[in-house]
Amino acid sequence: xxxxxxxLARKYGIDISYAEFVRKEFNRFDSDGSGSLNxxxxxxxxxxxxxxxxxVTRTRVEVSDQxxxxxxxxxxxxxxxAVEFDEFLLWFHQSFNPSNKVALPSFHSDKLADSAxxxxxxxxxRNRLSHWLEQHAKDLEPVExxxxxxxxxxxxxxxxxxx
Numbered sequence: 001x002x003x004x005x006x007x008l009a010r011k012y013g014i015d016i017s018y019a020e021f022v023r024k025e026f027n028r029f030d031s032d033g034s035g036s037l038n039x040x041x042x043x044x045x046x047x048x049x050x051x052x053x054x055x056v057t058r059t060r061v062e063v064s065d066q067x068x069x070x071x072x073x074x075x076x077x078x079x080x081x082a083v084e085f086d087e088f089l090l091w092f093h094q095s096f097n098p099s100n101k102v103a104l105p106s107f108h109s110d111k112l113a114d115s116a117x118x119x120x121x122x123x124x125x126r127n128r129l130s131h132w133l134e135q136h137a138k139d140l141e142p143v144e145x146x147x148x149x150x151x152x153x154x155x156x157x158x159x160x161x162x163x
Contacts, residue, residue, distance in 0.1 A: 005019050012089070012090060
């Protein structure tokens with residue numbers, strides 16, 4: 001297990017001590033000791049991370065089932081229905097390693113998301129915004145001004161009368 005962890009860390013360019021930390025977290029949530037996380041195990045990981053943030057900000061935070069399923073699809077890269085350590089390591093590193101990311105501005109304030117948990121919440125906001133834009137893109141297309149439309153119609157009629 002330790003050899004595999006070190007090998008994956010080198011393969012993906014992840015600091016070995018960070019990969020070992022992620023391995024411990026992975027094993028902590030692997031409820032049946034199978035070496036992979038099922039959906040329920042993964043949900044506990046996400047809920048635990050959100051509860052840590054909630055305890056700091058003293059707010060109650062719940063991750064919606066839709067968001068949880070979206071995260072699950074992101075982490076279960078091969079679609080096997082189980083998350084092996086290599087998938088988890090990559091996902092965890094990309095999502096929560098502060099040194100891996102540039103601090104991103106929040107859509108809701110002038111603060112930057114510069115910690116793992118803040119990046120997690122910032123990504124939720126970006127994903128929500130992206131999803132909303134996809135759903136409402138047709139509503140956002142520019143509509144020509146009614147006066148402009150009438151003017152163009154008048155020009156068309158004038159051109160026809162000249163011919």
